[in-house]
Amino acid sequence: MSANTTMLPPLGKSGGSGEQLSGGAAANEKSALKAAKGGLICRRQLCFLLAFILPVPKLLEAPSLLAYFSKGDLLLPAFLHYVLQTGVLIALLCVCAKSDKPLFQRLREVSKPLAAAVYIALAAYFIFSDLFPLLDLANFSNTAFFDTAPSVSAFLPFFLLSAFICVKDEKAIGRSADLCMPIFLFAFFGLIFMAFGETDFTELFPLFGTSAGENFKGMYHSFVHFSDMALIIPLLGAYRYEKGDGKKIVGAYTGGGAFVLLFLAVFYGVFGALAPRETYAFDKIARYFSALDVVGRVDLLLVYLITVVLLYAYALPLQLAVICLCGACGIGAGEADGVGAGGVDSGAKHAERAKRRRLILSLSVNGAVLLFVLFASRRYHFFYSLTTAKLFFVFPIFSMALPLSFLLLKGDKKR
Secondary structure (H helix, E strand, O other): OOHHHOOOOOOHHHHHOOOOOOHHHHHHHHHHHHHHHHEOOOHHHHHHHHHHHOOHHHHOOHHHHHHHHHHHHOHHHHHHHHHHHHHHHHHHHHHHHOOOOOHHHHHHHHOHHHHHHHHHHHHHHHHHHHHHHHHHHHHHHHHHHOOOOOOHHHHHHHHHHHHHHHOOOHHHHHHHHHHHHHHHHHHHHHHHHHHHOOOOHHHHOOOOOOOHHHHHHHHHHOHHHOOOHHHHHHHHOOEOOOOOHHHHHHHHHHHHHHHHHHHHHHHHHHHHHHHHHOOOHHHHOOOOOOOHHHHOOOHHHHHHHHHHHHHHHHHHHHHHHHHHHHHHOOOOHHHHOOOEOOEHHHHHHHHHHHHHHHHHHHHHHHHHHHHHHHHHHHHHHHHHHHHHHHOOOHHHHHHHHHHHHHHHOOOOOOO
């Protein structure tokens, strides 16, 4: 995300004198050339992230929350969320299209202190935005995977996994998106297939049967689940925009929204007026499939698969928080890979130090969030009210106002 990751570093004295680079140095130089050409995350991976990872957290608690406020009109606030977020995504892509330089490199050229402040603010937001969802995830895992209530420490393995993920940079996010795509598609459509036979879509009628005030409540109470564009900002710092990417990226995000709207429609069609009580929706949506009486709870296999994607989706904000803190501290991906501003040889000297700093930041962030989950699990309702009602305005500030402020950056491409 630093300038080092997008600029070809000098080869140093050895390159000028005709000496051969070592195997490791040559590999690092090749990595630098690849990063200079296309960034740390490619268009395909960004599309997969938008279409197959970001929708998954919305399938857990958001359906019952929207059904509580909007009843049969639960599709309306979700649709409005996606309209707003899609508009912000288009604006961000327009900003990227105006320059060959990544987003944060341009911001650093305007003001390094301003770029550091944005990094720190985003890191704090990512940690805050993940606190309540992690409480939901802990409660879900205790309910779905244990017959009796386990100790709070049973959720500890998630933070071991998250700490490992947070040590990785944006390249790992792209690879994870590639891996999550087939898992999501198989599990999602498997659950929809099992639930479809028991779905009564007339439960969604009459359209607009809920008052505008209740729909508005459902919308602002669910901002915690529909604030996607804040997550995209750091990724655009590791992505190099190319002509024609905008339509494909927006199409991928729209496809992810279609998955969510389909799930909400089927969910309310299955449970109807009981939907507000059916928390952890994707765990329950297929349980009335007729064949389960014969073959047993095979739907749980699909629940386990989609939970794999869910675990990564909830670790992603913590990973992005570490990436932003690294950016604020001047730890770029190029340094961590052994490619520094002084060339491959100079960058290799700083690689171990950069990796140690990233590890320290990862352990610090995950350790702090772990302590929060351990001590806040018994005050779930307090944090539910705090996050969805009293501090809901934090989410539109970071997912709408902050991304739109990047429109102020000047471009360097001719129209």
